[in-house]
Amino acid sequence: MRNCKSFYIWTEDRYGVKFFDCLLKRIERELGVEISQHRKVQSTMGDGVMDSKIVKLARAGWIRHDCVIFIRDGDRKQKKIYEKLNKKISDLPKENNKHAVIIVFDKAIESDWLKKGTGGQLPDNYDKAELPDYANKVDINLLREDANFIKFVSAVDP
Numbered sequence: 001m002r003n004c005k006s007f008y009i010w011t012e013d014r015y016g017v018k019f020f021d022c023l024l025k026r027i028e029r030e031l032g033v034e035i036s037q038h039r040k041v042q043s044t045m046g047d048g049v050m051d052s053k054i055v056k057l058a059r060a061g062w063i064r065h066d067c068v069i070f071i072r073d074g075d076r077k078q079k080k081i082y083e084k085l086n087k088k089i090s091d092l093p094k095e096n097n098k099h100a101v102i103i104v105f106d107k108a109i110e111s112d113w114l115k116k117g118t119g120g121q122l123p124d125n126y127d128k129a130e131l132p133d134y135a136n137k138v139d140i141n142l143l144r145e146d147a148n149f150i151k152f153v154s155a156v157d158p
Contacts, residue, residue, distance in 0.1 A: 004067030
């Protein structure tokens with residue numbers, strides 16, 4: 001994509017806000033990507049809000065940003081969820097180079113990026129509230145071949 005000069009990230013997980021803030025800083029520092037400072041990360045506080053209000057969320061994001069990025073767990077229904085969300089926003093009129101990017105994990109961010117990025121399993125006592133801490137623990141090099149990670153980096157790279 002490489003044309004989002006500003007972006008608004010909607011994540012279903014409230015702990016994802018800090019996670020993606022930290023991850024963006026690491027991507028800048030470690031991958032040399034000059035990510036726009038005109039960005040916002042916000043939680044929809046659950047997948048139901050994202051699924052039912054994706055059109056409103058996209059329009060709200062496009063008020064001040066070029067790109068809206070939706071990040072959602074797939075709960076093993078990745079393709080079906082992606083197609084449903086994409087169908088809802090694909091016909092929206094996009095003025096002045098506005099874009100929407102949808103990233104749906106196969107299961108969840110923990111199984112898709114955290115386990116892969118740490119080279120193994122999460123502790124048995126892993127708590128969702130620990131998600132922001134893992135932004136600094138994952139090895140970005142282990143994620144470089146992941147299709148969703150590639151899509152994410154491409155979306156935030158102006």
